[in-house]
Amino acid sequence: MFAHTALRIRTAAWLLSTAILLLLAGCDASPEAAQPSTLERIQKEGALRVITRNSPTTYFQDRAGETGFEFELARRFADSLGVELKVETADSLDELFTRLNQPDGPVLAAAGLVATEGRKSQANFSRAYLEVTPQIIYRNGQRRPTRPEDLIGRRILVLKGSSHAEQLAQLKKTLPELQFEESADVEVVDLLRMVDESQIDLTLVDSNELAMNQVYFPNVRVAFDLGEARSLGWAVAAGKDDSLLIEANKFLEQVQKNGSLQRLKDRYYGHVDVLGYVGAYTFAKHLQQRLPRYEKDFRKAAEKYKVDWRLLAAIGYQESLWTPDATSKTGVRGLMMLTQNTAQAMGVVNRLDPKQSIAGGAKYFALVHSGLSEKMSEPDRTWFALAAYNVGIAHLADARKLAQAEGLDPNKWLDVQKMLPRLAQKQWYSKTRYGYARGGETVHFVRNIRRYYDILNWVTQPQMEGTRVAESGLHVPGVNRTIPRGEPSQL
Ligand code: GLU
Numbered sequence: 001m002f003a004h005t006a007l008r009i010r011t012a013a014w015l016l017s018t019a020i021l022l023l024l025a026g027c028d029a030s031p032e033a034a035q036p037s038t039l040e041r042i043q044k045e046g047a048l049r050v051i052t053r054n055s056p057t058t059y060f061q062d063r064a065g066e067t068g069f070e071f072e073l074a075r076r077f078a079d080s081l082g083v084e085l086k087v088e089t090a091d092s093l094d095e096l097f098t099r100l101n102q103p104d105g106p107v108l109a110a111a112g113l114v115a116t117e118g119r120k121s122q123a124n125f126s127r128a129y130l131e132v133t134p135q136i137i138y139r140n141g142q143r144r145p146t147r148p149e150d151l152i153g154r155r156i157l158v159l160k161g162s163s164h165a166e167q168l169a170q171l172k173k174t175l176p177e178l179q180f181e182e183s184a185d186v187e188v189v190d191l192l193r194m195v196d197e198s199q200i201d202l203t204l205v206d207s208n209e210l211a212m213n214q215v216y217f218p219n220v221r222v223a224f225d226l227g228e229a230r231s232l233g234w235a236v237a238a239g240k241d242d243s244l245l246i247e248a249n250k251f252l253e254q255v256q257k258n259g260s261l262q263r264l265k266d267r268y269y270g271h272v273d274v275l276g277y278v279g280a281y282t283f284a285k286h287l288q289q290r291l292p293r294y295e296k297d298f299r300k301a302a303e304k305y306k307v308d309w310r311l312l313a314a315i316g317y318q319e320s321l322w323t324p325d326a327t328s329k330t331g332v333r334g335l336m337m338l339t340q341n342t343a344q345a346m347g348v349v350n351r352l353d354p355k356q357s358i359a360g361g362a363k364y365f366a367l368v369h370s371g372l373s374e375k376m377s378e379p380d381r382t383w384f385a386l387a388a389y390n391v392g393i394a395h396l397a398d399a400r401k402l403a404q405a406e407g408l409d410p411n412k413w414l415d416v417q418k419m420l421p422r423l424a425q426k427q428w429y430s431k432t433r434y435g436y437a438r439g440g441e442t443v444h445f446v447r448n449i450r451r452y453y454d455i456l457n458w459v460t461q462p463q464m465e466g467t468r469v470a471e472s473g474l475h476v477p478g479v480n481r482t483i484p485r486g487e488p489s490q491l
Contacts, residue, residue, distance in 0.1 A: 038107050038236070039243035047086050048078040051096055051106035054089045055187045056458055057212045057268070058112050067457075069268040070110040073129065074234075076260065077251050092184035093161035097122045101237045107244055109235040112208065114163035116230075122238055126248045128231030129261060132206040134164060136223040139195050145202065145223045152177045154201040157191060160184040164204040167226065192217045208232075211269055218280045263414050267379070267450075283317070283455065290322040294335065297355050301362035307369070310460060311382065312362050314452035315389070318445060319361075324354040336361030365389055375411045383413040383446050387420070391442040395423055398432035399439060417443050 042048050052059045052070050059068040071087060078085035088106050090096035093113075099105040101122060114132070115125035136151070138144055145151055148171055158164040160182035172178045186194075191203040192210070196217040204226060214220065234252075236245050255261040291313060298316070302309030313322075319337035320326035327333045331340060334357035343351050348360035369385035371393065376384055388396045399419040400410035408415035420439030422428035429436045 037243035047084045049086045049106040050074045050108045052111040074110045115233045116163045118166045123235035125233035130232040131229045132208045133229045134226045138223040140219045156180040156202045157200045297358045301359045305362040305366035310456035314449045318449045380413040386446045390445045394434040395437040
């Protein structure tokens with residue numbers, strides 16, 4: 001009996017230790033199972049390390065800090081994971097993918113990247129968050145290519161390692177005479193500037209890039225769309241660990257559903273067509289010739305009334321193209337186009353004196369801004385203040401009520417701007433408290449100012465501190481990089 005029992009115990013012990021050994025050996029054979037997933041690492045470190053490009057469509061710094069479409073979207077993602085966002089920039093697309101694949105590198109690339117075939121070995125892409133079309137860009141006045149064959153014999157430059165380099169290489173298989181160059185030392189803004197200044201004949205960029213940058217380069221035009229629309233996605237290193245990608249996809253789906261992705265697109269891309277070619281050219285000219293005369297006055301008034309001077313300058317441009325003796329038939333006058341009543345209320349004696357006009361406009365804007373509902377948060381609050389500055393607080397209240405009645409959010413600018421044009425239609429305004437108003441114009445007013453404001457933000461980045469806009473030759477933004485490339489940003 002005893003012997004039997006002892007044997008049984010020994011056998012059981014042997015079996016157990018063998019099982020443990022096998023288990024351990026099993027672990028050794030697949031070390032991945034023992035290692036934390038990317039998502040677990042992010043959560044443990046409390047930080048999401050994202051790599052991007054330093055460009056107007058992705059990530060840059062203005063006086064208020066870091067900004068850009070990709071940055072804002074990534075920040076929301078980091079927030080949803082409950083971790084801090086750490087942004088790094090790469091000097092080139094090749095470097096971006098190399099660093100993404102380094103074991104101790106950033107875990108996510110958010111850089112306006114097209115999910116191409118060629119990138120499959122280097123990256124796994126998330127679901128799409130923006131549809132873009134590759135566009136051949138030429139200079140106005142030059143021969144316009146209209147089909148791929150027309151590209152032969154022209155000097156074409158694209159970003160090294162870009163989806164466009166891949167696309168042109170593909171095209172070259174059917175059009176062997178096609179020549180193109182790639183450069184790792186430039187950004188899309190540089191490519192567009194080079195076309196603008198006739199340093200190259202053509203380039204190929206994504207439609208979002210052109211839309212964003214058109215205003216700086218009045219001479220660049222779309223020749224034709226090269227191929228179908230494609231998707232921009234976030235990228236993680238190629239490999240089996242899809243823990244972060246799953247979260248990214250969930251997040252992107254969620255922001256698409258709840259409208260915040262659309263709001264971000266609206267903020268960064270929604271007003272890009274506003275100026276058009278002529279407007280873009282005129283603005284660039286006035287930025288150099290007129291703004292310097294009033295910049296000091298804008299800054300002084302901004303400081304006094306705690307408003308961003310660039311916003312005031314943007315209002316001034318929309319109102320009068322920075323013309324101090326502007327006069328309209330309806331009796332509004334001066335650089336900030338104040339009505340007689342507003343001028344009086346703001347203590348402006350001479351509306352045609354630009355200093356007084358700017359100070360009066362600033363005071364009035366600050367007053368309107370501070371009188372808005374506490375429920376509005378920035379940046380929407382600023383857009384509402386602009387609308388109220390233009391159409392009056394009473395009509396704005398009407399539009400907000402219309403929004404509420406439609407089940408829209410009266411504290412979201414995107415929702416209320418849809419309602420403003422209704423104030424000019426009898427079927428709607430007859431039911432409002434304050435009646436008819438040219439609400440459609442207000443939408444344009446706000447949209448234009450936001451566009452000017454964006455441009456002023458971009459051209460007055462921190463490294464320009466102390467430099468006057470005019471002296472800096474800032475209508476060419478490509479040369480004004482502020483973030484040391486490749487270095488983690490200070491968050
Ligand atoms: N979207 C491009 C890419 O995926 C980069 C930016 C551009 O050239 O428009 O390579």
